[in-house]
Every structure is written in C-alpha cells, then in structure tokens.
Amino acid sequence: MSIYRSIFKKDLFKGQVILVTGGGTGIGRCIAHELAALGTTVVIAARKIEPLKTVQDEIQKLGGNCDTMLLNIRDAAMATQVIQDIVAKHGMLNGLVNNAGGQFMSPANQLTSKGFSTVVDLNLNGTFNMCKAAFDGYMGEHGGQIVTIVAETRNGIPRAMHTGAARAGIINMTKTLAIEWGPYNGIRINCVAPGLIISSGMKNYHETMVDLLAHSHWMNPTSRYGTESEVSAAVAFLLSPAASYINGVNLEVDGGSSLSKGNPEGDELMYNPEGSRHPVYVGWSEGVDNVHGIKHVDAPAKINELLRKYKAIGRSSKI
Ligand SMILES: CCCCCCC/C=C/C(=O)SCCNC(=O)CCNC(=O)[C@H](O)C(C)(C)COP(=O)(O)OP(=O)(O)OC[C@H]1O[C@@H](n2cnc3c(N)ncnc32)[C@H](O)[C@@H]1OP(=O)(O)O
Numbered sequence: 001m002s003i004y005r006s007i008f009k010k011d012l013f014k015g016q017v018i019l020v021t022g023g024g025t026g027i028g029r030c031i032a033h034e035l036a037a038l039g040t041t042v043v044i045a046a047r048k049i050e051p052l053k054t055v056q057d058e059i060q061k062l063g064g065n066c067d068t069m070l071l072n073i074r075d076a077a078m079a080t081q082v083i084q085d086i087v088a089k090h091g092m093l094n095g096l097v098n099n100a101g102g103q104f105m106s107p108a109n110q111l112t113s114k115g116f117s118t119v120v121d122l123n124l125n126g127t128f129n130m131c132k133a134a135f136d137g138y139m140g141e142h143g144g145q146i147v148t149i150v151a152e153t154r155n156g157i158p159r160a161m162h163t164g165a166a167r168a169g170i171i172n173m174t175k176t177l178a179i180e181w182g183p184y185n186g187i188r189i190n191c192v193a194p195g196l197i198i199s200s201g202m203k204n205y206h207e208t209m210v211d212l213l214a215h216s217h218w219m220n221p222t223s224r225y226g227t228e229s230e231v232s233a234a235v236a237f238l239l240s241p242a243a244s245y246i247n248g249v250n251l252e253v254d255g256g257s258s259l260s261k262g263n264p265e266g267d268e269l270m271y272n273p274e275g276s277r278h279p280v281y282v283g284w285s286e287g288v289d290n291v292h293g294i295k296h297v298d299a300p301a302k303i304n305e306l307l308r309k310y311k312a313i314g315r316s317s318k319i
C-alpha cells in the first residue's frame with residue numbers, strides 16, 4: 001500500500017487534540033475542517049466567539065469533534081490559561097497550529113512606532129506566547145507538533161515591512177526551537193508560508209487593492225492564487241507522521257511566486273495572462289464520502305469569482 005493511502009486516511013489524527021488559533025475564519029477555519037475530517041479533536045481559539053461557534057457547528061454537523069476557546073495570542077497569561085484548559089478538559093495537546101495573525105498595509109515611511117510594534121507583537125510575540133505556553137503546559141513533557149503560518153519573506157514585502165520582519169523572525173525562531181526542543185520527547189516545529197490565498201483575509205484589503213489583486217492574479221508561475229485547502233494540506237502533512245523527519249523548515253505554498261523578482265521587460269513575458277494550467281485543490285470533501293471540507297470561502301466577491309473559474313481548470317484548458 002502506498003504511504004499516502006495508509007497515512008491520509010480519515011483516522012490519521014484519531015485520538016489527537018490539535019489547537020488551531022484563528023480557527024473561526026479563512027485559512028484557520030479550513031485547517032480546522034481538514035484536521036477534524038482526519039479524526040482530530042480540534043480546538044479553535046480566537047478573540048471573537050461567534051465565528052468560532054459557527055465553525056464548531058459546521059464541524060459537529062459533519063460528525064467531527066470541535067471545541068472553542070477565547071484567546072488573544074498577544075496576552076501571554078491567556079495563552080498559558082488556554083493551554084491549561086485544553087489539557088484539563090481533553091487530557092492532551094498533540095498539535096498546535098499558529099494561524100492567527102495579520103497586519104495592515106502601510107508604506108514604511110508612514111508607519112508609526114506603535115503601528116510597527118502592534119504588528120510585531122501580534123505575529124512574532126503572539127507566536128512565541130503560544131509556542132512557550134504549549135511547551136510549558138504539555139509538549140515539553142509529552143512532545144507534539146507545531147506548525148506556524150507565516151508569509152513569503154524570501155524578498156521584501158513593500159507596504160508590509162512590519163509583517164515581513166515579524167514573519168522572518170518567526171522563521172528563525174522556528175529553526176532555533178527545532179534544535180532546542182527536538183530532543184524533548186520529539187517536538188517537531190515547522191512553518192508554512194502561503195502566497196496570496198483566496199480567503200477572508202483579503203476582505204481586510206482596501207477595495208482598490210482587491211481590484212488590483214483581481215486583475216493581477218496570473219502573475220504567478222501557476223497563473224493563479226492559492227486556495228485555503230492547499231495551505232491546509234501542507235499543514236496536515238507537516239503535522240502528520242509522513243513528515244516525521246522534517247523539522248525547522250519553512251514550506252512555501254505559493255505556486256513558486258517567491259522565486260521570482262519580476263521581469264523588467266514586462267510581466268506578460270514571464271507569466272501567462274491567458275489562464276492557468278494548474279488545477280486547484282479545494283479540499284478532500286469533493287467526491288469523497290464521510291470527510292469534511294469547505295464549501296463556502298468568505299473572500300471578496302471579485303476574488304471568489306476567480307476561485308469559481310479556477311475550479312474549472314482541467315475541465316477546460318482556459319479559465
Ligand atoms: C498584497 C501583498 C500583501 C502581502 C502581505 C503578506 C500576505 C498576508 C496576507 C494576510 O495576512 S491576509 C489578512 C489576514 N488578516 C489581517 O491582516 C487582519 C486585519 N488587520 C487587523 O486586524 C489589524 O490591522 C491588526 C494588525 C491586527 C492591528 O489591530 P489592533 O486592534 O491590535 O491595533 P489597532 O489599535 O487597530 O492599531 C494599533 C496601531 O497600529 C497602527 N495602525 C493600525 N491600523 C493602521 C492602518 N490601517 N494604517 C496605518 N497604521 C495603522 C496605528 O499606529 C495604531 O495606533 P493608533 O494610531 O490607533 O493609536
């Protein structure tokens with residue numbers, strides 16, 4: 001039997017408890033669904049309870065196990081408390097997915113010290129708070145897997161210098177923790193760096209930015225944006241025994257966009273504006289019985305229209 005048939009079956013994470021921060025929306029919601037579909041008791045945590053309850057309801061209706069907790073990752077005491085509550089209630093914490101994060105767009109010269117600190121505090125300090133709480137509260141003694149969602153940091157990120165700096169910091173923190181924590185009962189810790197992903201996150205962008213994104217989606221070696229499921233699949237892989245010798249890496253899920261520096265003669269000469277030839281992965285639900293999956297993606301309408309077209313790739317040669 002192939003390794004993938006034996007590993008990616010629906011009880012892959014059966015008996016495991018995995019915390020997904022920011023699991024009430026977007027990529028986090030999709031990760032929660034995919035992990036629940038693979039047998040996990042998934043705990044989703046964020047600042048707003050309503051989206052968490054909605055996702056819990058979605059997962060439970062599909063037969064999965066999901067718990068919710070209020071959490072602000074910027075609050076170290078709250079991070080500690082949430083881990084303690086999970087261990088008290090569920091008896092263990094096998095995995096942590098640091099998905100919560102974000103930023104606002106601003107040119108560096110207009111960024112205030114407070115604005116810079118806010119984004120660094122949310123992403124870098126927040127991720128540290130969660131990793132430390134998970135280590136102290138369970139994993140230091142029992143082991144576990146940690147995956148953190150970052151962003152493309154191979155090059156600079158104009159208008160998002162604060163998040164670029166914070167995410168690059170997380171990637172290096174991950175390398176150090178992989179070395180320091182590996183020997184403690186088998187902790188593995190890795191990052192996933194999504195490129196532009198069709199998700200609720202894009203609702204935070206200004207309308208002009210959304211228009212720009214809707215028109216430039218082909219500027220990628222795959223001629224399209226990524227899906228929440230494509231990020232979730234990478235997370236599930238890194239959490240799974242199939243990745244048991246992968247430690248301290250940053251896995252880019254970006255269609256190869258981070259490899260390119262643009263083309264001074266025009267992007268049309270490098271990328272294909274005609275349409276993508278790369279079928280999308282939209283979740284394990286399609287055509288498979290008894291597993292979960294995301295049917296509705298809460299992205300801006302113009303971006304969701306792209307997703308609808310992407311789903312036809314492979315069925316017709318152009319989008
Ligand atoms: C197209 C390329 C983009 C590449 C980026 C990498 C790819 C990543 C994509 C994504 O991440 S998708 C989106 C994910 N979700 C989000 O980003 C969430 C949206 N953002 C927020 O909720 C907030 O901006 C925040 C970052 C979480 C901060 O919220 P918080 O409530 O903690 O802070 P505030 O009190 O609102 O602000 C504190 C401080 O920060 C400065 N500031 C805030 N907003 C702006 C802004 N729009 N422009 C400039 N500066 C801003 C400001 O100094 C604030 O202090 P005060 O002036 O209000 O005292």
Ligand SMILES: NC(=O)C1=CN([C@@H]2O[C@H](COP(=O)(O)OP(=O)(O)OC[C@H]3O[C@@H](n4cnc5c(N)ncnc54)[C@H](OP(=O)(O)O)[C@@H]3O)[C@@H](O)[C@H]2O)C=CC1
Pocket residue numbers: 021022023024025026027028045046047048049051071072073074099100101102103122126149150151152193194195196197198199200201202204
């Ligand atoms: N979409 C994309 O193209 C890309 C996204 N990313 C990253 O992927 C992750 C998910 O993004 P996406 O799903 O698109 O966007 P969303 O804005 O939908 O997700 C962000 C989530 O983080 C939670 N969150 C924010 N701040 C905190 C906090 N202080 N404590 C706890 N939870 C918090 C939010 O919930 P609540 O407000 O209830 O707390 C929300 O559920 C983010 O880290 C994002 O930066 C990276 C690269 C590209």
